[in-house]
Amino acid sequence: MQAFAGTSFDSLDSYALTELPVPEPGPGQVRLRVAATALGYVDGLMAQGRYQIKPPLPYVPGGEIAGVLEAVGAGVSTLAVGDRVVTWQLGGGMADCVVVDAADVDGVPGDLPLPVAAAMLVDYQTAHFTLFERGRLTATDRVLVLGAAGGVGAAAVALAARAGAFVIAAAGADDKRQAARALGAQATVDYRQPDWREALKACAPGGAVDVVVDPVGGDAFEPAFRSLAKDGRHLVLGFAGGAIGRLPANLALLKNADLLGVDVRHFLATQPERARQVRGSLFRRVRDGVLPPPGMTRFTLAQAADALRATLSRERRGKVVVVPQGGVADTGRLA
CATH class of the missing domain: 3.90.180.10 (Medium-chain alcohol dehydrogenases, catalytic domain)
Structure with a gap:
């Protein structure tokens, strides 16, 4: 062979x-x-x-x-x-x-x-585990998906939208954002832009999100966490952006928010x-x-x-x- x-x-x-x-x-x-x-x-x-x-x-x-x-x-x-x-x-x-x-x-x-x-x-199972097992997603949640054109990101957009959530897809290229809309995203942002968090506030109902799906890390990590509403959940899947993001610990206290790791292999094993x-x-x-x-x-x-x-x-x-x-x-x- x-x-x-x-x-x-x-x-x-x-x-x-x-x-x-x-x-x-x-x-x-x-x-x-x-x-x-x-x-x-x-x-x-x-x-x-x-x-x-x-x-x-x-x-x-x-x-x-x-x-x-x-x-x-x-x-x-x-x-x-x-x-x-x-x-x-x-x-x-x-x-x-x-x-x-x-x-x-x-x-x-x-x-x-x-x-x-x-x-x-792998991508659909990971996205499902992220949203429903770790993220406790509900139909009333506002969801930000970073890297929305990637395999896991695209699956997360499709699953969250069909669960009734308001989905905001973050991607760098216009065709990627259009593809996310076709999957069910109600809004998109270009997170390569320096003011992308302001754009997020403008399109998110109430100016914040309840769930962040983050397979990217890097420079988007802290701004995304800062965009959480009270009791929000930031789900860390990986660091496709190349760098491991850092976060002042007081932000979790101020937001009453959860920073959650997502290890789908642990789910499969246990x-x-x-x-x-x-x-x-x-x-x-x-x-x-x-x-x-x-x-x-x-x-x-x-x-x-x-x-x-x-x-x-x-x-x-x-x-x-x-x-x-x-x-x-x-x-x-x-x-």
Whole structure:
């Protein structure tokens, strides 16, 4: 099989398409023929050794994987060859096939295209966990979504809007803000502008927000927190802006506000059945047209290095998805 494998974390130049033996599933494992692998910001960091977790070498990037089962190991009774599935791993997806534990696999509804399932697997679950588990979102809340054109940001806009909240999307480019409006945002702001907080006050009902969804950090962090109403919740998902924001502690006291970390992997580890139920519900809502499918920028496996570079670019549009050449044909209706 072909795999995009790296022998060091020095740079993406250390990676190349390589012929590797087809792996065989052991007891309790399954082998997927990969149909699509979605990539996020973390994948770009991990492939270059810049993430807090450093996987062993040689390393095959890509963890948000969708495909079709082509082999099952001993003891696997709930899955069968031909099943359409997704799984979230720390890597292995930028290859023709991958072996994973059967317990880490979820089924995909028949009418949901596998690239869509891969693209929404992590971002939609993260956005849902952020808003409803950590953020305690209600229909009366005013929500500011930073990085609203990113994978998690766009999913948060769509989910919050459909929950009845007033959504303000923050993004730097006009086309990104227009895309957020199409997802359901009632207002937008350009947070690259020095007076963006004044623009936020002007469009937010009452001049403040109740919830901040923040996967960006950096210079937007403190102004966003200062924009909270009393009893507001600022949800920290990451630092795609490149810098870890800082905050005077007295602001939390003055606002009577919560600064909340969002670790979706902790949710998956401690509440696996609840997380599985949420994933299934999100898949069905996209299949049924209740939620919009994620925007995608597609690459082939031969373009794997460009795909990883795109994860770190502020200019990308939609979720980066890698589709192996000659891979699984998928006929879902949402492509």
